[in-house]
Amino acid sequence: MKVLITGGAGFIGSHLADALIDMGYEVRVFDNLSVGSRKDLEGLDAFIYGDVRDRDAVFEALRGVDAVVHLASLTSVEESVRKPLEYHEVNVTGTLNVLDACVKAGVEKFVFSSSASVYGEPSELPVREDSPTNPLSPYAASKLAAEHYVNVYHRVYGLNTVVFRLFNVYGCGQPLNEYSGVIARFLSRVRRGEPPIIYGDGLQTRDFIYIDDVVDAFILALNADVSAETFNIAYGKPTTINELANVMLKLSGMETLKPIYMEARKGDIVHSYADISKARKMLKFNPKVSLEEGLAKMLNTL
Numbered sequence: 001m002k003v004l005i006t007g008g009a010g011f012i013g014s015h016l017a018d019a020l021i022d023m024g025y026e027v028r029v030f031d032n033l034s035v036g037s038r039k040d041l042e043g044l045d046a047f048i049y050g051d052v053r054d055r056d057a058v059f060e061a062l063r064g065v066d067a068v069v070h071l072a073s074l075t076s077v078e079e080s081v082r083k084p085l086e087y088h089e090v091n092v093t094g095t096l097n098v099l100d101a102c103v104k105a106g107v108e109k110f111v112f113s114s115s116a117s118v119y120g121e122p123s124e125l126p127v128r129e130d131s132p133t134n135p136l137s138p139y140a141a142s143k144l145a146a147e148h149y150v151n152v153y154h155r156v157y158g159l160n161t162v163v164f165r166l167f168n169v170y171g172c173g174q175p176l177n178e179y180s181g182v183i184a185r186f187l188s189r190v191r192r193g194e195p196p197i198i199y200g201d202g203l204q205t206r207d208f209i210y211i212d213d214v215v216d217a218f219i220l221a222l223n224a225d226v227s228a229e230t231f232n233i234a235y236g237k238p239t240t241i242n243e244l245a246n247v248m249l250k251l252s253g254m255e256t257l258k259p260i261y262m263e264a265r266k267g268d269i270v271h272s273y274a275d276i277s278k279a280r281k282m283l284k285f286n287p288k289v290s291l292e293e294g295l296a297k298m299l300n301t302l
């Protein structure tokens with residue numbers, strides 16, 4: 001199977017490319033390197049430098065491809081508040097460009113990485129795929145709008161599609177910048193001997209999933225006989241930010257550091273964790289790496 005990964009130079013994409021190459025897939029990566037960096041992966045069929053906003057470049061890139069995993073995206077909730085139009089262009093119009101090229105090029109399968117942020121502050125926990133959506137940021141709105149286009153491309157043009165709503169993915173190679181997820185930010189401070197900074201009381205929950213489990217989910221989706229389905233991809237367990245800080249400090253041997261508490265950030269979701277029974281049942285998805293194990297793996301490879 002020949003697979004094109006848009007955003008394949010990024011955190012999730014580069015792990016997925018690695019795993020697929022190891023399994024004997026022909027893998028092409030399409031990325032504008034705005035965030036990701038080019039890794040010379042042995043066995044990579046092609047690295048194509050391009051932007052998902054460039055329709056012709058997208059079409060050229062996916063000629064002859066059997067499946068597309070569409071990960072290219074701008075990914076920061078905070079940044080999206082300052083740049084809503086850019087988020088729309090990359091995340092919505094960019095996705096539409098990829099979908100359209102898939103239909104024209106006769107691609108058999110399209111897997112899309114959406115986000116748990118489409119639920120907003122969940123009205124029920126654990127959150128299910130049929131729970132109400134209520135985006136609270138331009139980023140979340142762009143992901144939900146893109147999901148609608150994915151579903152329409154199935155209904156109108158018969159494209160074989162799968163949507164993943166990813167929860168908090170962590171692991172080695174995660175970009176470390178002002179927009180990084182909480183695990184990468186805590187880790188960078190703890191490694192410098194500085195206490196983690198917690199916004200709010202630390203009782204807010206998240207559902208952390210290790211990168212290897214996410215890669216497994218994408219591989220299952222590429223091979224499963226399912227279409228037009230949306231799945232929560234998470235570990236399926238809530239962890240408070242206080243618990244996360246404690247585990248990280250313990251594993252790093254820094255128990256003497258005490259987290260610093262700062263005012264809660266506006267718009268932060270309080271509780272979020274997923275019901276993953278649909279993915280367990282239909283994809284045979286079975287996340288294996290607990291938070292302690294995943295963090296230990298991360299710390300060991302630093």
Ligand SMILES: NC(=O)c1ccc[n+]([C@@H]2O[C@H](COP(=O)([O-])OP(=O)(O)OC[C@H]3O[C@@H](n4cnc5c(N)ncnc54)[C@H](O)[C@@H]3O)[C@@H](O)[C@H]2O)c1
Nearest residue numbers: 007009010011012032034035036051052072073113166169
């Ligand atoms: N990491 C998470 O916790 C998480 C959670 C929910 C959803 N997601 C989604 O998963 C996908 C991958 O996330 P990630 O964590 O690997 O992010 P990432 O930023 O590491 O990877 C995204 C890649 O897309 C590329 N890209 C950005 N704009 C582009 C454009 N216009 N054209 C071509 N390439 C472009 C970047 O250079 C980068 O390599 C994204 O769609 C993201 O929204 C991630």
